[in-house]
Amino acid sequence: MVKELTTREQDYSQWYNDLVLKGSLADYSAVRGCMVIKPYGYALWENMQAALDKMFKDTGHENAYFPLFVPKSLFEAEEKNAEGFAKECAIVTHYRLKTDPNNKGKLMVDPEAKLEEELIVRPTSEAIIWNTYKTWIQSYRDLPILVNQWANVVRWEMRTRLFLRTAEFLWQEGHTAHATKDEAIAETVKMLDVYADFAENWMAMPVIKGVKTESERFAGAEDTYCIEALMQDGKALQAGTSHFLGQNFAKAFDVKFSDKNNTQEYVWATSWGVSTRLIGGLVMTHSDDEGLVLPPRIAPVQVVIVPIFKGDEQKAMIDEKMAVVVASFKAAGIRVKYDNSDNNRPGWKFAEYELKGVPIRIAVGPRDLENNQVELARRDTKEKTDISLDGLTKTVAALLLEIQSNLLQRAIKYRDDHITSVDTWDEFINVLDNKTGFVLAHWDGTAATEEKIKDQTKATIRCIPLDNPLEDGKCILTGNPSKQRVLFARAY
RNA sequence: CGGGUGGUAGCGCAGUCCGGUAGCGUACACGUCUGGGGGGCGUGUGGUCGCAGGUUCAAAUCCUGUUCACCCGACCA
Numbered sequence: 001m002v003k004e005l006t007t008r009e010q011d012y013s014q015w016y017n018d019l020v021l022k023g024s025l026a027d028y029s030a031v032r033g034c035m036v037i038k039p040y041g042y043a044l045w046e047n048m049q050a051a052l053d054k055m056f057k058d059t060g061h062e063n064a065y066f067p068l069f070v071p072k073s074l075f076e077a078e079e080k081n082a083e084g085f086a087k088e089c090a091i092v093t094h095y096r097l098k099t100d101p102n103n104k105g106k107l108m109v110d111p112e113a114k115l116e117e118e119l120i121v122r123p124t125s126e127a128i129i130w131n132t133y134k135t136w137i138q139s140y141r142d143l144p145i146l147v148n149q150w151a152n153v154v155r156w157e158m159r160t161r162l163f164l165r166t167a168e169f170l171w172q173e174g175h176t177a178h179a180t181k182d183e184a185i186a187e188t189v190k191m192l193d194v195y196a197d198f199a200e201n202w203m204a205m206p207v208i209k210g211v212k213t214e215s216e217r218f219a220g221a222e223d224t225y226c227i228e229a230l231m232q233d234g235k236a237l238q239a240g241t242s243h244f245l246g247q248n249f250a251k252a253f254d255v256k257f258s259d260k261n262n263t264q265e266y267v268w269a270t271s272w273g274v275s276t277r278l279i280g281g282l283v284m285t286h287s288d289d290e291g292l293v294l295p296p297r298i299a300p301v302q303v304v305i306v307p308i309f310k311g312d313e314q315k316a317m318i319d320e321k322m323a324v325v326v327a328s329f330k331a332a333g334i335r336v337k338y339d340n341s342d343n344n345r346p347g348w349k350f351a352e353y354e355l356k357g358v359p360i361r362i363a364v365g366p367r368d369l370e371n372n373q374v375e376l377a378r379r380d381t382k383e384k385t386d387i388s389l390d391g392l393t394k395t396v397a398a399l400l401l402e403i404q405s406n407l408l409q410r411a412i413k414y415r416d417d418h419i420t421s422v423d424t425w426d427e428f429i430n431v432l433d434n435k436t437g438f439v440l441a442h443w444d445g446t447a448a449t450e451e452k453i454k455d456q457t458k459a460t461i462r463c464i465p466l467d468n469p470l471e472d473g474k475c476i477l478t479g480n481p482s483k484q485r486v487l488f489a490r491a492y
Numbered sequence: 493c494g495g496g497u498g499g500u501a502g503c504g505c506a507g508u509c510c511g512g513u514a515g516c517g518u519a520c521a522c523g524u525c526u527g528g529g530g531g532g533c534g535u536g537u538g539g540u541c542g543c544a545g546g547u548u549c550a551a552a553u554c555c556u557g558u559u560c561a562c563c564c565g566a567c568c569a
Contacts (some may be wrong), residue, residue, distance in 0.1 A: 158567050218569045308528055347529035365528060
């Protein structure tokens with residue numbers, strides 16, 4: 001079967017949906033806004049998880065798990081956080097069903113099984129976690145607490161998109177507690193660096209680190225740091241956030257500790273998270289009209305070997321030769337798939353593995369074996385070359401590294417080519433509409449102006465970049481004085 | 493959540509206006525010829541038309557409700 005893909009030019013968002021569905025990453029489900037992550041997509045997520053998890057552990061964090069449900073009274077304790085999420089919460093009100101006397105074979109909610117207190121399905125876990133930390137922390141000796149959890153959360157989004165915005169999604173959320181403000185801020189920045197490191201060196205997705213403006217800040221945070229990536233259609237994607245929560249949650253949940261002088265102090269907090277949304281970002285950073293393009297470091301299959309044979313005899317001969325190659329690849333830590341299935345012919349397999357974004361394809365037939373070589377094709381550039389069987393493992397290992405690096409360089413170039421500094425409103429509009437991408441422009445620092453710009457252009461301030469140079473200028477909208485440019489874009 | 497469009501075989505679609513009990517391509521099974529970019533020929537299998545109700549002698553088709561998806565908008569860390 002020919003799997004027709006919409007091209008990016010035809011309809012970028014349809015192209016995205018096609019890739020996710022036909023690339024076997026995910027499927028729709030019978031539940032509004034919730035998707036099924038298929039084995040191939042989940043394998044990708046597992047590779048991402050494994051890399052991140054190691055990075056968290058290497059920076060001193062431990063994993064734990066907290067409940068899915070948050071009692072309403074706890075949820076509302078930190079006012080701003082509660083208010084920020086209130087409109088998108090799923091709520092459990094009952095704990096039992098019963099057979100419907102008026103509707104044979106159907107069930108109904110048992111009105112007698114109403115909960116005393118509603119349970120909120122977590123949209124994020126600060127509340128339940130800080131209510132727990134209260135009991136863990138007595139002394140400065142109990143600090144810091146450096147905990148991460150891998151979990152699902154639910155946010156009742158009005159409009160959902162596979163991976164980018166689903167009602168239920170998988171993520172990790174780190175929640176740390178510290179004795180001092182400085183230490184908490186350092187933690188916030190450290191984890192932002194971990195995210196940026198992961199995005200660039202594993203996903204080959206370059207990001208800009210920055211701080212959110214007040215109106216874009218996480219509900220309940222003092223400061224929200226973020227990494228912002230740029231997609232191929234010129235729209236920005238918030239790829240991860242790290243929040244300095246100040247003492248807001250400590251005060252809301254009364255979490256105090258005795259310092260060295262036996263004085264009671266409120267604890268300082270951070271939280272940080274990345275989600276399966278990263279997979280959406282990955283798709284929209286590298287993939288093309290032929291399908292997914294996955295970076296080798298996280299690709300579920302790094303190399304696929306397609307034997308080309310006529311009849312069982314040839315197949316057996318190639319199988320035997322390739323068994324050695326596969327073993328050698330595996331010994332070198334290369335994730336390899338040998339596809340000698342006879343259901344589909346080579347051309348079909350080529351197309352299929354391109355759709356799935358496998359970084360390297362090796363084709364091998366009798367002709368190649370006579371010459372002691374194989375045909376090697378790379379997904380990122382579509383180049384095909386004949387390579388000697390001698391030293392093939394080394395060649396492939398090196399090529400995987402090169403593809404990883406090439407994808408990053410390509411994405412960096414695209415991103416850098418799409419950061420434009422503008423000084424006037426007309427230029428601003430022009431770039432957003434035609435060139436697209438990030439726009440660096442002066443802003444007077446007020447939420448009102450930010451809001452007006454958003455209303456008129458749909459562009460938001462993605463962040464104030466961390467390494468931003470100070471520079472006097474005039475706000476593109478109001479002309480009021482500004483001390484630095486901020487990063488605007490239309491965003492997902 | 494408001495407006496629009498769609499849901500018929502695993503996938504992509506026709507049939508719906510003008511009710512009469514479902515068809516095409518592909519996939520799948522078997523056979524055969526094939527095999528270096530999504531194979532050819534032949535023979536078959538598979539659905540009761542998203543779900544629930546209603547009208548009718550008769551419903552994929554008409555009516556009501558509902559659900560899932562997509563698009564626009566509002567909303568969204």
